[in-house]
Each structure stands twice: as structure tokens, then as C-alpha cells.
Amino acid sequence: MASEDVVGKTTSESAVSTIVNLAEEAKLAREGVKAPGHAVLSICKSLVAGGVAGGVSRTAVAPLERLKILLQVQNPHSIKYNGTIQGLKYIWKTEGFRGLFKGNGTNCARIIPNSAVKFFSYEQASLGILFLYRQQTGNEEAQLTPLLRLGAGACAGIIAMSATYPMDMVRGRLTVQTEKSPRQYRGIFHALSTVLREEGPRALYRGWLPSVIGVIPYVGLNFSVYESLKDWLIKTRPYGLVEDTELSLTTKLACGAAAGTVGQTVAYPLDVIRRRMQMVGWKDAATVVAGEGRSKAALEYTGMVDAFRKTVRHEGFRALYKGLVPNSVKVVPSIAISFVTYEIVKDILGVEMRISD
Template sequence: MTTPTATTTTAATRASASARSSDAPSLTFAAIARSLIAGGVAGGVSRTAVAPLERLKILQQVSSSSAYNGVYSGLSHMWKTEGVKGLFKGNGANCVRIVPNSAVKFFCYEHMAHGLLDLRRTFDKDAEMDVLTRLGGGAGAGIVAMSATYPLDMIRGRLTVQKSAADAAKSGGANYRGIYHAFTVIAQKEGFGAFYKGWTPSVIGVIPYVGLNFAIYETLKDQTVKMQGLRSASDLSVFAGLVCGGVAGAVGQTVAYPFDVCRRRLQVSGWVQAGVQAGGPVYTGMFDCFRRTVAEEGVSALFHGLSANYIKIMPSIAIAFVVYDQLKIILKPEIKISAG
């Protein structure tokens, strides 16, 4: 015979399990679509807002020219030599890449973080969302999103640093006319393997970068909610979200930056139309790139462009997280990361 106490306990257990399962992301088509839209829009808005600084960072990473030293002098040089278009050169390709990348990254993070939490709860039923779980979810999401859109990143990098049309004509070459033209030319002349040049350091770099971004951002939000006595993270002000995102972006980028430099150099390695590295070194791989860069230019070369990137990445990551959170409130994709 079942006692009232046992019945009550069983009901409570079921209610607790139901509450926990309700935290898990919804997999309905509508929820998936809304989540992907929120992530894609967040990525496009954030990257366009900092496009001039993004291009300056790449030029500093692969160029030995002093014209790009410093944020103000570098932006001024681009403005004087190429005008407004120069400031946003390559941004179209960047948005084509970042929109699906951001959509997949945010979507995968939500599911991977909850998947890891569910796995932990098979061993510890009282396990809660913590920094390590978020770090693992972010790292996994970063790898999937980066790998899925890497060819677009490679093309974007080349469009960003290629010579001006006049210089290309003088050297007997021709510029890529756009994303599709770049894709066909690279495939014909270099093979499809060229689209994944620099992939290895990218994978290694994206693990701490995206992992730390999500882990620090979500953890800082939780702590801020507790400090301000709010009901949930959705009650946080936009300013508080921007601060949390800025801190997360700065920490993640500092750790992963040398791998980003290596990735860019490998992407333009041996490519004669690179206006900043024509006739430059041809690297055999990631380790050769690191070794030669340090030997020939010093350790500081692995951090070329980091100052410009701090100015870029902090608002970029902050805007992306805040736009995503706000769109989730508007679109209600039924996906959330909770502390429980």
C-alpha cells in the first residue's frame, strides 16, 4: 500500500524532474528557426559596427608596413588611400560568413551546454550549470560553427588584404571580384584544400576563445543578477549586458590571439596578390608559422593588431550577446541557459 508520504515524495520528484527538463532547449522547427535568426542577426549587427577595426586588425597581423601601426594612424591611412569603402572592405564577405557562423554558434551552445548538464546529472542529480559546463558548451559550439563556415572566413581574409585594383594590374595579376569569383578562382588554381588553410590553429584557438566568451558572459550575468537582486538575467539592463560581454570578449581574445595571427598568415601564405605580403614567406604549417614568426619578428609579432582588436572585440562581443539576448526576448525561441 502506498503511503501519503511516499505519494507526495514521488509527486515532488516528478515535478522537480519536469522543471529541470523544461530548462532544456526546445527542438521544434519554429524554436530552432527563431534561435538561428536571433544568433545570425546578432552576429551581423555586431561585426558591421566594428568593420573598420576588423580590417585594421587583419592588416596589422599580416603586414610589415608601419602605415598600419596604431589604431588612429592605421584607420587614417585606410581613409586617405581607399576612402569609406576601404574602411568596410571585406565586410560583405565577413557578414556572409559571420551570420551563419553566429547563428550556428549560439544555437549549438544552448544545446551543448544543456547536453553536458544532462550528462552530469546522470552522475549527480543535483548538478547545476557552472563555469566548466558553459566552457565546454562554448568550446564545442565554436568548433562546429568555425568549421562549418571556415571557407567563407578564408575568402573574407583574402578579400580584405588583396592589393588595390591598380597595383594588381601593374603586377600582371587580377583581384577577386567578389565572394563567388574568389571561390571559383581559388578552387581552380589551388584546389579545395586551400579553403582550409589555417584551420588547425583556428580549431585550437576557438576552444578557449568561444568557450571563455560564453562561460564568462553567462557567469558574470548570473553574478550580476544576484548582486542586484533581480529575478532573472532577462531583467538585466542593456548596459550591464554590454559590460559583461565586453569583459568576456577581452579575456577570450587575449588567450586565443596568437592562433588568430597564425591563421591569417597561413591563409595568405604564398599568395602573390596579397598587397601586404607579396613575395612573403610560405609556411608549411602551423608550427612552422609560429617558429618562423617568433624567430624572424619576435614574440610580439604574435600579438600584432591586439590593441586594435581590444577596441573592436569588446564592443563586438558585447553587442552580439546583448542583441541575441534581446531578440530571444522578442522572438521567444524557448531556448535559455539557466543557472539551475
């Protein structure tokens, strides 16, 4: 009998506790405060939207991404790829359709979490910077300026790049290798384990510094130009570009394309140096990249400044922009698709906050 009383008391307490919790959540909802579970769900939705945006946009331009990397690291004395059209034709002829998408699986495995972290970090950095800006100015209605958006984008880029850099490093090697390469990495995890075993853990972050320096203007300008253009168009309301308070899909794509073009043009030389530094320590890189004609010294860099110096000295300043044309062709649709896909997926998932809010 006593045990029944205990069970009844426990059940009663549990029911009361549940009612109290529901009442508290209802109160928080009425006051505009989200319950912890709601906040977690919102974060997950935001991460999913960013990941989908990255995967879709990168797969759409995978052939151009691979050609860009091959152009960046090829030997100037043994030219195989002379441009976008010729390069794509050469890959198709020598490696077939699958060659155009070589390394895309690894690329997506890197870009999906990178994109998820990048978009989410930008949202959080924007909220934090906006809060501090309003506190400093004393204006509760103040909005982010293009410069503040640049700062938020830079923070997001650094966080996302650092979190996923080892994947980017092995993706570069997987993309460069061909069927005739002496060393064959069998996949992401085989490449990671091989580099760790033969070159040490520091090798996974080789080229990190120019990557981080490059990502500051690249991601920062992407977000700043995209959002500032959207705001300007909504405020000025040019004929045919704005429907009520929403931009048309075509206009959003154009904003994304402009943002990507500006960002990648500024940061591109650092991307070339990063890619070359990632090849350091790979003893088969000379054969893989350029055949036997490439000197060993050209693959040895003591750091970012040394890599810049040797590249310009041996190949000229133009070498810092190798692969820029296919990269430009790639960036225009890629960034545009990424931003628009992100907003569409967030609308579908019902996430309240959007990057322009």
C-alpha cells in the same frame, strides 16, 4: 454512387485523422512536450536570433576588423599602419569611406551563419552536458559550472568554425587586397572559385587547425565568462546592477565586454598565425600585403608550428600580437553587442529557451 461513397469515406477518414492529430498535439502541449512543428519553428527562431546578432555586431566594428587583419599580415620592413588611429586615417585617405568597410559583405556572409550555428550549438551542447552532469551527480537541480560552460562553448566554436571556414579564408584575402593589388578578387564566389581552381580544395581549409585550437579558449571563455558573470551578479545582487531578477542592458553589455576581452587575449596569437597561413599559396600576397620588400620565404609555412617558429624568429614574439589594440577596441563592443542583440531578438521572436536558462 460508389465513387461518391469512396469520396465521402476518404473525406471522413481525413477529418477523423485531423482531429486525432490535433488531439495528440493538445495532449503533448498539456504534458509539456512540444509538437514537431513547434520544435522546428523554435530552432529557426534561435538560428535567426544568432544570425542577426552576428551581422549587427560585426558591421558595427567593420573598420577595426579590417585594420586588425592588415596589421597582422603587413611586412615589418615596410610599415604602412602604425596604430589604430593612424591606420584608420590611412585607409580613409587612400581608399575612402568604402575602404573602411571593405570585406564586410563577405564578413557578414560568413559571420551570420557562423553566429547562428554557434549560438544554437551552444544551447544544444549546454543541454546535453547538463543532462549528463545531472545523471553523473544524481542531482536533478544541478546547474552548469563555469568549466562545463567552457566545454559547451568550445563545442559550439568548433562546429561553427568548421562549418563556415572557407568563407573566413576568402574573407581574409578580400580584406587584404587594395585597389593596387595585381590580383583582384571580384567577390565571395569569384574568390572561392579562383582558390579552388588554382590552389585546390585543401587551400580553403588552410589555417584550420590553429583556428580550431584558437576557437576553443576564445568562444569557450566568451560564453563561460558571460554567463558566469551574469549568474554571479544575479545571486549577489550588487546595488543598482540588478532589476528584480534581470540585469540591466548596461550590465549585460559590460558582461559581454569582459567576456570578449578575456577570450581574445588568450586566443589572439593563434588568430595571427591563422591569418598568415591563409595567405600561403596566394602568389600576389607579398605585393598586396607589404610591397616588394617581403621575402617569398616569409609567406611559406609547412604548418602551424612552422608558422609560429618563423614569425617569432623573423619578427619577434611581439609579432604574435600585431593588431591586438584595434582588435581589443573591436572585441569589447562586438561581443557585448552580439550577446545582448541575441537575447533581445529571442525575446522579440518569443523563443522560450535562452542561453542562461
